Amino acid sequence: MFFSNNFISHKLVFLWLILISSTVLSSELIQHSTHSERTKAAKEVTQQFTQTLGGHLKSEMKTNGPVKAIKVCKEIAPEIANDLSIKTGWRVTRVSTKPRNPLLGSPDQWERETLASFTSRANNGEHYVDMSKAEVVNEAGKSYFRFMKPLAVKPVCLNCHGSEDKIPETVKAELDVMYPFDQARNYKIGDLRGAISIKQPMDLPLRKRF
Ligand code: HEC
Structure with a gap:
């Protein structure tokens, strides 16, 4: 009886070791292969x-002008x-480092550092x-996949983010009322306006379709 019990427990330990090592291996493979x-x-x-x-903004600007297009950025975005x-x-x-809407648009530390790195990369040509920037970061003991893609200022953006002489008075009047903490003005074409930022816990599997 003692002998067979011992035999079973050895067998179990052996199986357990195989299971553990294959789980570690496969999770490493998954982590590795899913980064790209x-x-x-x-x-x-x-x-x-x-x-x-961009599609919504373009068609609204064309059909109804910049004042109406504010709604696209305020609600549709x-x-x-x-x-x-x-x-x-x-x-x-x-x-953005200079958000119009501080509630939605304020960057956290990783985002601030990444925005700064985009600017210095632009200064280097x-x-x-x-x-773009992709990185797995550890925050408060949890692993996250983080990604950012810069948004540069194009001519159309100047209607609402340009210097005071570029923003129509009617747009300024609306922005003044809607965004008392607005910092998102005085940009020039080619400046870094901000970025799209993405964050996902690493323990959530990547969805194949979206
Ligand atoms: C018709 C006016 C208008 C135009 C044109 C416009 N924006 Fe904006 N933008 C806004 C408004 C209003 C907000 C604030 C949205 C909100 O309430 O979250 C905003 C917010 C943003 C934000 C989010 C961060 C922040 O400042 O709050 C980014 C990034 C941005 N705009 C980039 C652009 C870029 C790039 C273009 C040109 C391709 C552009 N915008 C054109 C009005 C505009």
Whole structure:
């Protein structure tokens, strides 16, 4: 009886060791292989964000002008971010060092550092359109995949983010009422306006479709 029990327990320990080592191995493989998959997926999401928002902004500016287009940035932009967050399981936001809406647009420390790194990369000759940053970071004992893609200022942005002489008076009047803490003015074409920022806990599997 003693002999067979011992035999079973040895067998169990052996099986347990195999299980543990294969779990460790496979989780390492998953983590390793999904970093590039996560980066690719994050790039796709930022592209969707920019294209959807850009489309709405362009058509509203053309049909109803910049005052009406404020609504696109105020209501549709957070809606798109929310939709994408639900589809992906990620937190998808837009941030800036000089936010118009401090509630939604204020960067955390990682985002502030990444925005600063984008600016210095631009000073060294890189273009914002080619830049992105993907990193797995540890925050309060939890692992997160973080990703950021810069948003540079184009001519259309000046209507609402340009210098005082570029923003129409009617737009200024609306912005003054809606955004008493507005810092997002006096930008020039090619400046870094902000970035799309993505964050996902590493223990959430990457969704294949969104
Ligand atoms: C018609 C006016 C308008 C135009 C044009 C416009 N924006 Fe904005 N933008 C806004 C408003 C209003 C907000 C604040 C949205 C909110 O309440 O969250 C905003 C917010 C943002 C934010 C989020 C961070 C922040 O400052 O709160 C970014 C990033 C941004 N805009 C980038 C751009 C870029 C890049 C362009 C050009 C492609 C652009 N915007 C064109 C009005 C505009």
